[in-house]
Amino acid sequence: xxxxxxxxxxxxxxxxxxxxxxxxxxxxxxxxxxxxxxxxxxxxxxxxxxxxxxxxxxxxxxxxxxxxxxxxxxxxxxxxxxxxxxxxxxxxxxxxxxxxxxxxxxxxxxxxxxxxxxxxxxxxxxxxxxxxxxxxxxxxxxxxxxxxxxxxxxxxxxxxxxxxxxxxxxxxxxxxxxxxxxxxxxxxxxxxxxxxxxxxxxxxxxxxxxxxxxxxxxxxxxxxxxxxxxxxxxxxxxxxxxxxxxxxxxxxxxxxxxxxxxxxxxxxxxxxxxxxxxxxxxxxxxxxxx
Amino acid sequence: xxxxxxxxxxxxxxxxxxxxxxxxxxxxxxxxxxxxxxxxxxxxxxxxxxxxxxxxxxxxxxxxxxxxxxxxxxxxxxxxxxxxxxxxxxxxxxxxxxxxxxxxxxxxxxxxxxxxxxxxxxxxxxxxxxxxxxxxxxxxxxxxxxxxxxxxxxxxxxxxxxxxxxxxxxxxxxxxxxxxxxxxxxxxxxxxxxxxxxxxxxxxxxxxxxxxxxxxxxxxxxxxxxxxxxxxxxxxxxxxxxxxxxxxxxxxxxxxxxxxxxxxxxxxxxxxxxxxxxxxxxxxxx
Numbered sequence: 001x002x003x004x005x006x007x008x009x010x011x012x013x014x015x016x017x018x019x020x021x022x023x024x025x026x027x028x029x030x031x032x033x034x035x036x037x038x039x040x041x042x043x044x045x046x047x048x049x050x051x052x053x054x055x056x057x058x059x060x061x062x063x064x065x066x067x068x069x070x071x072x073x074x075x076x077x078x079x080x081x082x083x084x085x086x087x088x089x090x091x092x093x094x095x096x097x098x099x100x101x102x103x104x105x106x107x108x109x110x111x112x113x114x115x116x117x118x119x120x121x122x123x124x125x126x127x128x129x130x131x132x133x134x135x136x137x138x139x140x141x142x143x144x145x146x147x148x149x150x151x152x153x154x155x156x157x158x159x160x161x162x163x164x165x166x167x168x169x170x171x172x173x174x175x176x177x178x179x180x181x182x183x184x185x186x187x188x189x190x191x192x193x194x195x196x197x198x199x200x201x202x203x204x205x206x207x208x209x210x211x212x213x214x215x216x217x218x219x220x221x222x223x224x225x226x227x228x229x230x231x232x233x234x235x236x237x238x239x240x241x242x243x244x245x246x247x248x249x250x251x252x253x254x255x256x257x258x259x260x261x262x263x264x265x266x267x268x269x270x271x272x273x274x275x276x277x278x279x280x281x282x283x284x285x286x287x288x289x290x
Numbered sequence: 291x292x293x294x295x296x297x298x299x300x301x302x303x304x305x306x307x308x309x310x311x312x313x314x315x316x317x318x319x320x321x322x323x324x325x326x327x328x329x330x331x332x333x334x335x336x337x338x339x340x341x342x343x344x345x346x347x348x349x350x351x352x353x354x355x356x357x358x359x360x361x362x363x364x365x366x367x368x369x370x371x372x373x374x375x376x377x378x379x380x381x382x383x384x385x386x387x388x389x390x391x392x393x394x395x396x397x398x399x400x401x402x403x404x405x406x407x408x409x410x411x412x413x414x415x416x417x418x419x420x421x422x423x424x425x426x427x428x429x430x431x432x433x434x435x436x437x438x439x440x441x442x443x444x445x446x447x448x449x450x451x452x453x454x455x456x457x458x459x460x461x462x463x464x465x466x467x468x469x470x471x472x473x474x475x476x477x478x479x480x481x482x483x484x485x486x487x488x489x490x491x492x493x494x495x496x497x498x499x500x501x502x503x504x505x506x507x508x509x510x511x512x513x514x515x516x517x518x519x520x521x522x523x524x525x526x527x528x529x530x531x532x533x534x535x536x537x538x539x540x541x542x543x544x545x546x547x548x549x550x551x552x553x554x555x556x557x558x559x560x561x562x563x564x565x566x567x568x569x570x571x572x573x574x575x576x
Contacts, residue, residue, distance in 0.1 A: 028453075039431070123341065126347040
């Protein structure tokens with residue numbers, strides 16, 4: 001039986017190892033975990049701190065339930081469409097032999113994917129608001145948009161494409177690079193046509209990555225706040241906007257706990273998204289080692 | 291006829307691809323070119339048109355004349371300077387904390403506990419799962435008063451928002467240099483931990499540092515959600531709050547913020563072209 005001292009001796013290097021990670025762990029705990037727990041707990045409390053389910057009940061009814069549905073719809077549209085478009089663009093660039101094109105597209109994607117929020121809303125106001133450049137052009141083609149089209153659901157969805165498509169291009173490209181030319185050659189040698197190659201080799205190999213990236217876009221679309229806020233000022237009900245209204249006291253004061261209940265809803269959806277994403281990534285790494 | 295390779299490469303000559311044999315193959319190659327052109331052309335229009343519109347709006351005065359007045363008016367517009375300086379201070383604090391926290395931790399994990407890398411990948415990805423609008427309520431609920439009364443609470447949270455890509459930048463940088471061997475070599479030559487970090491590891495991580503810093507900077511200068519809920523007028527909050535009189539100025543600022551990010555990232559990518567491509571870059575400014 002090992003003596004107490006030798007056991008301690010084994011323990012100490014491990015403890016010291018953990019100690020070096022302590023600042024990071026404490027930081028994440030204080031500024032990420034504790035606030036998240038505070039939201040989850042607050043969702044079940046009255047402003048006085050008593051346990052209640054009424055916040056959840058309020059959050060589950062109109063107008064908040066509509067906001068949740070609308071948010072999920074917006075996230076769905078702005079993840080599936082850019083998901084598909086992003087793969088096409090990435091593939092078009094991937095198959096191109098022009099180096100310059102690749103460089104331009106990738107740096108541009110890096111910029112546009114990072115370019116959300118307020119400035120983005122302003123760019124589109126200049127483009128598609130009542131007197132915007134594109135609105136005028138479209139009018140010449142006798143397509144007339146209503147003056148507030150940009151501030152409705154399809155308008156906001158279009159604006160979201162501006163950062164979602166580049167994001168998809170960035171995160172799906174490594175997977176395209178992982179498609180080995182040898183697989184294509186092998187299938188051609190076995191007599192497969194292009195379509196057969198894609199159906200039997202390309203698509204199954206890429207599917208988990210594409211799905212995972214689309215899920216990630218869904219998460220970003222769901223949690224985006226600044227763009228929608230700057231664009232709509234609340235004309236379409238979205239959960240993040242509603243949370244912001246509650247917190248700014250635009251609704252009745254003392255409703256903060258309802259805001260937390262709404263936040264809890266978003267956290268639950270995001271948790272599901274992240275778990276599925278992780279599973280899909282694991283699946284994807286079976287064939288595509290990056 | 292001899293087809294010069296360069297000409298075939300420009301796409302002006304049809305069916306010039308080396309692997310294209312037979313008529314049907316040649317046709318399918320042409321189809322691919324056609325749809326690639328369409329895809330890239332439409333995408334290009336979609337992304338450039340708003341930029342053009344914003345630039346025109348910023349450059350045109352009410353009479354329709356072109357002028358740089360909106361750009362030159364930026365520093366003098368009411369509220370711009372305080373908002374800009376606040377964002378600068380927040381960015382400086384955020385970058386300092388990010389470096390102090392993430393660099394030693396990431397290096398330590400790589401050198402001493404490579405097995406923990408999987409766990410770190412997951413932990414540093416967590417901030418993506420908590421929308422900033424939700425995180426900020428939790429922070430305002432749980433932070434002590436001392437922190438709540440200062441704008442630097444925002445910096446403390448921006449470190450969390452920046453974590454997913456700051457970690458990934460550093461992780462990719464460290465993955466490329468085999469830090470374990472470097473550390474062992476330096477240690478066996480008598481270098482202490484600090485001099486190893488400073489004189490061996492750090493110079494090798496320069497481009498990873500740079501990209502982490504630029505993206506943190508872009509995040510702080512674009513972040514609107516938390517700042518507006520916490521009631522501090524940072525640059526993006528100021529841009530939204532401007533009225534119709536200063537609309538040209540806010541448009542000019544919006545355009546400049548995009549152009550500036552682009553210049554910085556382009557500069558970075560030419561410093562570190564090979565590594566840059568592989569990296570996934572996400573900033574939560576949305």
